[in-house]
Amino acid sequence: MYSYDEFDERFVRERVAQFRDQVARRLDGSLTEEEFRPLRLMNGLYLQLHAYMLRIAIPYGSMNGRQMRMLGTIAEKWDRGYGHFTTRQNIQFNWPKLKDIPDILDALADVGMHAIQTSGNCIRNTTSDPFSGVATDEIEDPRATCELIRQWSSLHPEFTFLGRKFKIAVTGASSDRAAIRVHDIGIEIVKNEAGETGYRILVGGGLGRTPMIGKELRAFLPREELLPYLEACLRVYNMHGRRDNKYKARIKILVHELGIDTYREHVEAEYARIDRSNTAADMAEFARIAEQFAPPAYPELPEQSAIFERALKAHPDFAHWVEQNGFAHRVPGFMAVTVSLKPVGGAPGDATSEQLRVLAEAAEQYSMDELRITHEQNVVLPNVKKDELFALWTLLKSQGLDAPNKGLVTDIIACPGLDYCALATARSIPVAQEISKRFSDPARMADIGPLAIKISGCINACGHHHVGHIGILGLDKAGVESYQITLGGDPANDASLGERTGPGFSYDQVPGVIETLVETYLGLREPRETFLQTYRRVGMAPFKEALYADAA
Amino acid sequence: MARAFRPVVLTANDLVEGDVVWWTGAVWSRDVSDAEVFDTPEAAEAAEAALNTPEHAACTVGIVRVEVEMRDGAPFPTLRREQIRAERRPTFDYLPTSKVSEAA
Ligand code: HEM
Ligand code: SF4
Numbered sequence: 001m002y003s004y005d006e007f008d009e010r011f012v013r014e015r016v017a018q019f020r021d022q023v024a025r026r027l028d029g030s031l032t033e034e035e036f037r038p039l040r041l042m043n044g045l046y047l048q049l050h051a052y053m054l055r056i057a058i059p060y061g062s063m064n065g066r067q068m069r070m071l072g073t074i075a076e077k078w079d080r081g082y083g084h085f086t087t088r089q090n091i092q093f094n095w096p097k098l099k100d101i102p103d104i105l106d107a108l109a110d111v112g113m114h115a116i117q118t119s120g121n122c123i124r125n126t127t128s129d130p131f132s133g134v135a136t137d138e139i140e141d142p143r144a145t146c147e148l149i150r151q152w153s154s155l156h157p158e159f160t161f162l163g164r165k166f167k168i169a170v171t172g173a174s175s176d177r178a179a180i181r182v183h184d185i186g187i188e189i190v191k192n193e194a195g196e197t198g199y200r201i202l203v204g205g206g207l208g209r210t211p212m213i214g215k216e217l218r219a220f221l222p223r224e225e226l227l228p229y230l231e232a233c234l235r236v237y238n239m240h241g242r243r244d245n246k247y248k249a250r251i252k253i254l255v256h257e258l259g260i261d262t263y264r265e266h267v268e269a270e271y272a273r274i275d276r277s278n279t280a281a282d283m284a285e286f287a288r289i290a291e292q293f294a295p296p297a298y299p300e301l302p303e304q305s306a307i308f309e310r311a312l313k314a315h316p317d318f319a320h321w322v323e324q325n326g327f328a329h330r331v332p333g334f335m336a337v338t339v340s341l342k343p344v345g346g347a348p349g350d351a352t353s354e355q356l357r358v359l360a361e362a363a364e365q366y367s368m369d370e371l372r373i374t375h376e377q378n379v380v381l382p383n384v385k386k387d388e389l390f391a392l393w394t395l396l397k398s399q400g401l402d403a404p405n406k407g408l409v410t411d412i413i414a415c416p417g418l419d420y421c422a423l424a425t426a427r428s429i430p431v432a433q434e435i436s437k438r439f440s441d442p443a444r445m446a447d448i449g450p451l452a453i454k455i456s457g458c459i460n461a462c463g464h465h466h467v468g469h470i471g472i473l474g475l476d477k478a479g480v481e482s483y484q485i486t487l488g489g490d491p492a493n494d495a496s497l498g499e500r501t502g503p504g505f506s507y508d509q510v511p512g513v514i515e516t517l518v519e520t521y522l523g524l525r526e527p528r529e530t531f532l533q534t535y536r537r538v539g540m541a542p543f544k545e546a547l548y549a550d551a552a
Numbered sequence: 553m554a555r556a557f558r559p560v561v562l563t564a565n566d567l568v569e570g571d572v573v574w575w576t577g578a579v580w581s582r583d584v585s586d587a588e589v590f591d592t593p594e595a596a597e598a599a600e601a602a603l604n605t606p607e608h609a610a611c612t613v614g615i616v617r618v619e620v621e622m623r624d625g626a627p628f629p630t631l632r633r634e635q636i637r638a639e640r641r642p643t644f645d646y647l648p649t650s651k652v653s654e655a656a
Contacts, residue, residue: 027568029610047613049637051570081648098568352648418633419642430644479631 012114019043020102027099043105044115048420051095056108056115060128060146060170061089061373063113065364068371070111072356078104083356085341085349087413087464088167089127089373094420116154123153123234127169129177130338130372130380133295136330140189140197142172144290145226148282151289152227159234164249166234167206174493179375181205181214181495182467184251185233192220199226203233203263204255205495207461212252213495215260217267223286224279232271236263296368296383301333305386318393320442321404327380335386339379339396340403340411344440347429348414349377358399366392375464376452377413378406409451409518410436413464417457417474418481424457426474426481427507431455434511439518448518451531454489467491469532470517471498472510481507487517487543488535501544513547520546558619560596561587561627562603563637564612572637573612575603580612584638585626 019039026036040046044055056071071091075083078100079093086092096104108114126146133141149168153159159166171178172189180186186202199221205214221229237251240258255263312319327336339359341349351359359379363371366388367381374380384392396402405411412435415421417428432455439445454468458475465471471486483505486498505513518531520543525534535543561584562575573580577588577599590596596617603615618634620627629635636643 029606032609033613047565047570049633050572050640050642051565082646095570097570347644347646350646354648418636419644419646424633427643429642433644476632481632 009109009112012109012112012116015043015114015116016102016105016109019105023098023102040101042116043101045096045098045101046422048094048416048422049418049424050420052098052101053420054093054096054101054104054115055086056091056093056113057125058089058091058113058373059150060126060132060143061130061375062128062132062143063371063373064369065360065371067111067113067360068363069357069360070107070113072353072360074104074107075353075356082350082352084347084416085351085373085377085379087375087377087415087462088125089130089375090125091373092416094416123149123156123159123166123168126150126153127167127178127183127375129171129173130374131177131327131336131382132172132372133293134327134329134331134334134336134382135173135175135177136328137175138173138330139191140172141290141293141295142170142178142187142189144286144293145170145172145187145189145199147289147293148227148286149230151285152230152282158231158238164251166237166251168230176492176495179464179467179491179495182207182211182464182491183214185230186214187226190220196222198222201229201233204252204260206250206252207464207466208250209459209461210250210253210256211461211466211497212256213497214252215255217260217264224283225276227282228274228276228279229267229271232267232274236266236270240266295331296370298331298334298383301331301385301387303332305333308386308389311390315390317402317404318390320446321393321402322389324404324408324446325406329383333386335384335389336380336382337384337389337392338374338406339381339401340405341378341401342405342411342436343400343403344410345433345437348412348432351379352399355399355401358395358401362392362395365395376411378411404442405445407450407452408445409439409448409453410445411452412436413452413454413468415456415463417455417463421457423460424474425459425476426457426483428455428457428463428472428474431472431474431483431507431510435514438511438515448522449530451518452490453514464491465489466497467495468498469530469535470514475504477504483507483510483513485513485517485547487540488532490532499540501540502548516546517543557593558630559589559591559621559627560617561589561620561629562596562599562615563587563618563634564615567611567613572640574638575599575615582640584620584628587620587627589620589622589627 022039025031046053080095084092126149128142167183168185169178169180169183170187182205188200190200201218202214203217325338368383372380412432414428414432418424452469454464455472456463456465465473467489473484475482485501489498521531574584574587576586619630
């Protein structure tokens with residue numbers, strides 16, 4: 001795993017010291033809120049409805065046991081005993097006090113973590129595939145590229161004050177598990193005909209008020225050209241992007257207004273002017289980073305494990321969990337598993353300090369000290385020996401971390417919504433909880449099969465509702481919560497945006513509405529067809545009729 | 553046509569704790585039912601002006617008006633958002649069991 005060098009270490013420490021001083025000056029009245037607000041946001045500190053919220057970066061979702069344990073300590077010592085993992089592969093603490101923030105940031109720095117680039121109109125945390133390095137369909141571990149981008153973008157003077165925040169995602173696999181098509185820039189590691197590894201670049205994807213699927217800017221970009229090319233992309237955006245209206249200031253609007261071909265011409269023209277003398281140094285740095293992401297020393301194991309096979313037979317619950325949450329590993333005798341943070345009726349993405357500590361222990365003992373946070377608000381243990389899977393499961397079960405529902409109807413993504421968020425127009429977590437309770441029967445869940453429900457508490461779309469197979473958007477209708485339903489969204493290779501069913505529903509109606517949609521699908525599906533496949537085959541009409549027939 | 557004025561209270565977040573606070577006319581309280589109710593735009597403006605001092609800016613963040621109605625003789629916000637703020641917690645059981653028992 002990547003560990004910070006002295007430069008990073010010094011930089012983070014200096015930032016904490018600087019912020020400690022700024023907090024002190026705010027507390028003694030020498031800084032006004034207007035002066036202080038941008039400073040706190042640069043350090044990941046928001047003010048929500050009930051309290052401050054600290055957003056901590058987990059670069060490309062990768063962390064080790066020591067870091068996870070520290071999150072548990074922070075939750076226990078300075079918060080209310082839990083944290084919330086987000087769709088941007090970060091973690092948020094919901095109740096810290098202003099005076100404690102510098103101590104929290106120092107504690108994070110002790111384990112090589114920070115809250116920089118988690119807010120503001122900068123290039124945010126570059127996200128990635130949670131199965132990086134272990135997936136069988138991967139060309140290359142994307143995290144080295146993510147880290148290269150992180151180093152380049154951290155504090156890039158030209159790109160620290162963009163028109164709007166800027167999000168990049170990278171995948172190294174043919175199956176897109178990083179939602180690259182709904183990012184400002186999506187990067188796919190590909191090979192060209194000559195067998196060289198480089199990048200396919202997508203641009204202009206995003207969710208929010210104006211959702212868009214990214215378009216291809218370059219089918220193949222040679223590896224050494226990545227940073228200067230990104231620089232050209234960002235510079236064109238910075239020069240031409242709209243700043244008059246914050247809702248129109250994202251790069252997706254520029255690409256949409258210019259058209260992808262015109263945007264490409266601008267980028268290529270700018271690129272021709274850019275100084276590329278640094279690319280050799282970039283590649284030396286890339287080689288250094290890539291070395292740090294070299295695969296761990298996997299012991300040689302047989303693909304089959306007798307212990308594992310016996311446990312599967314003896315413990316149906318375990319077998320069910322492996323079936324649902326397991327993920328094939330490229331190394332024989334190993335498996336990756338998803339630890340679901342979606343127990344029936346729970347708050348999606350929340351983990352208690354005890355759970356955070358157990359996850360740390362699980363990583364250290366059973367996963368070669370690695371953890372990943374997924375954009376589905378779950379945790380992945382990427383490197384588990386089949387021999388030890390049962391022991392791991394037993395440990396996870398002791399803390400209620402054994403929900404066997406990855407990718408199923410109860411694996412719901414939900415943003416904090418009106419229970420926490422100052423921008424919200426409706427609640428989202430309790431909606432998720434009610435739906436989850438309604439579908440709690442494991443046999444029924446399994447029968448329904450893959451179904452991604454995603455809920456946002458306002459148009460900003462932090463809960464990715466546009467790309468939910470069923471999307472739920474909470475709005476405010478004259479002071480009352482109202483929920484708009486979309487169908488057929490998906491963030492993966494065949495990315496699509498959901499289509500609205502029609503008029504919205506009240507808070508109490510939502511679980512019943514989901515039930516109706518699921519029943520309609522079950523009635524229409526062909527053998528082995530998923531909800532999304534059925535929807536794509538039959539279209540909106542039967543679902544719409546099921547929802548609104550009575551009302552008409 | 554402008555909407556008829558409805559009674560308001562003044563609210564903010566505490567600078568140090570982040571907690572929701574309500575202006576009682578004398579101090580900042582955690583309890584919305586302690587809040588002083590302003591029945592006219594003039595009264596609300598006067599109170600806002602009085603709070604626009606470095607002293608208040610040094611202990612609160614973002615002083616704003618919130619519409620209320622009277623319930624059992626005490627002010628209660630009309631908007632769902634402000635009702636949730638007034639509860640000082642999310643609407644679902646959000647605390648880990650260990651913390652719930654600690655609090656009990
Ligand atoms: C609670 C405090 C939060 C605030 C104030 C907040 C604010 C916002 C805003 C204003 C946007 C729209 C940005 C734009 O269109 O330029 C946005 C987008 C987004 N937020 Fe949040 N958010 C919060 C929490 C979260 C959480 C908890 C998650 C993950 C669960 C999240 C994930 C996202 C994502 C993925 C987008 C992307 C939408 C896009 O691509 O346009 N946010 N957020
Ligand atoms: S979608 Fe809206 S309500 Fe949900 S976290 Fe984002 S800003 Fe808040």
